[in-house]
Amino acid sequence: MSAIPAELLHIIIGLVAVAASVGLIGLVMVWVERKVAGHIQRRPGPFEVGPSGVLQPLCDALKLVGKQLFMPTGADPILFWLAPVLAFLPVLLLFLPLPVGDGLQALDVNLGLLLILAFSGLAVLSVLLAGWASNNKYGLLGAARAVAQSVAYEIPLLLSVLAVAFVAGSLDLAQVVKGQGTWPWNWNIMTQPLAFLIYFVSALGETNRAPFDLPEAESELTAGFHTEYSGMGFGLFFLAEYANMVVVCSVATALFLGGWQGPVLPGPVWFVLKVSALMLLMVFARWTYPRVRFDQLLVINWKWLLPLAVANLLLTAFFVKLTQLS
Amino acid sequence: MIKEALTTMSDLWSLMVGLRVTKTYFLDPQVTVRYPWKAVSNIGSFKGHLELVSAKTPGKAKCISCGMCALACPSNCLTVVKRKAPKPTPEEEQALAEAKAKGEKPKDKTPKDPEKFLYDYTLCSLCGTCMENCPVGALSFTGSAYLAGYSRNDFHFDLVQVLKNQAGLEGVDQSAAPEAGQSEA
Helix, strand or coil, X not given: CCCCCHHHHHHHHHHHHHHHHHHHHHHHHHHHHHHHHHXXXXXXXXXXXXXXXXXXXXXXXXXXXXXXXXXXXXXXXXXXXXXXXXXXXXXXXXXXXXXXXXXXXXCCCCCHHHHHHHHHCHHHHHHHHHHHHCCCHHHHHHHHHHHHHXXXXXXXXXXXXXXXXXXXXXXXXXXXXXXXXXXXXXXXXXXXXXXXXXXXHHHHHHCCCCCCCHHHCHHHHCCHHHCCCCHHHHHHXXXXXXXXXXXXXXXXXXXXXXXXXXXXXXXXHHHHHHHHHHXXXXXXXXXXXXXXXXXXXXXXXXXXXXXXXXXXXXXXXXXXXXXXXX | CHHHHHHHHHHHHHHHHHHHHHHHHHHCCCCCCCCCCCCCCCHHHCCCCEEECECCCCCCECCCCCCHHHHHCCCCCEEXXXXXXXXXCHHHHHHHHHHHHHCCCCCCCCCCCCCEEEEECCCCCCCXXXXXXXXXXXXXXXXXXXXXXXXXXXXEEEHXXXXXXXXXXXXXXXXXXXXXXXXXX
């Protein structure tokens, strides 16, 4: 056993834990989303399989696994099957630098934030490949929309994250969390409320969640980029979407909501609670707001989020410099 | 400029209002019922297929075979078959001849209730015009919400037969589909 370096062991355990939790989160989130949607529309949601229908997503997953994988004629076989894998694999990597508790990190790197932001960009590529390789007009339209949207929304996202990084003076998520206090008024959201708002809206856009779910807008493009995917091809996109939601919510928790810091309860519990609250907010947003039009989507980004994010960043930089001088 | 900023603020506030509305609905009690196990409380108000109203003697229709319903029906789904006069017995024939000799108009002894009342539910639009035009109120809608069949002919009823069956099976579940579907196709 001594032949295996401790660091490798750490990463392997982390990877297994992440892979297991991604699957579990996917199942739980599907259930939560359907249940919340049901209650918002004053119906029960799934309730047949297991108590309150908790086993429903498991049945759905089994169904997806058992389905035949189809590929449309004229599709590019390599790209077509590469896309769902490419959508899912980076997600595992995104989970590694997330600080769930004090020292509870799969991969302790001092550029964790950068790692997450860099690899989350791969999601756009997978969507583009999926839409392009499908040889389907809806797929292509969805892909084109996804690229325009994700590229646009990445900029205010980065700028708002940068503002927090200026304040914390670090790109290490664990360091950022340690820089915040136990109580809500010690959290970064108190000093950077605008950045949090911009981050959250951009995150909705980045993860293609409603009201910004234009790449898959089912009432316009049937299912957008994943129209042609059946079985687990679709399942992987689905899983990746929920996993991406968890990642953006976890990053928001670490950056703005004090991460694992909180009174009485142990750290990881607080982290999970905060992430769940943000996820619930995302689900609520989906069932509250109608989908925006594509021009509206870009107007929100280029005319509002981007200037606000730049102004916020400049102000932050100014005040950070001021405090350093004094 | 200031006005624009104010509108933006109120627009943003409307987003919060929207979330509050969603929250209210989220916490409100559900309005759906788990159907196969539990039916809605007002299922009796369901407007199902037509049925004949029973006269005082059970199994006998109130209908007088006037045919107004069939005439009024916009989808021609009703056919009323009148009873033929029963063949008079020799005594009756004699009485008839006597009455004729006296110059009296003979009284028609034919029972008025229909022999058959054919109803094609596949054509019926449940408009209720037949009921409105019935002079004796002999038609009504059933509350039966569970009518189902395997073929078109399952929905061709002879309502007289249905009524008779119902009278025979008094006390049995009313919502059960009438099984007297008379095939005429």
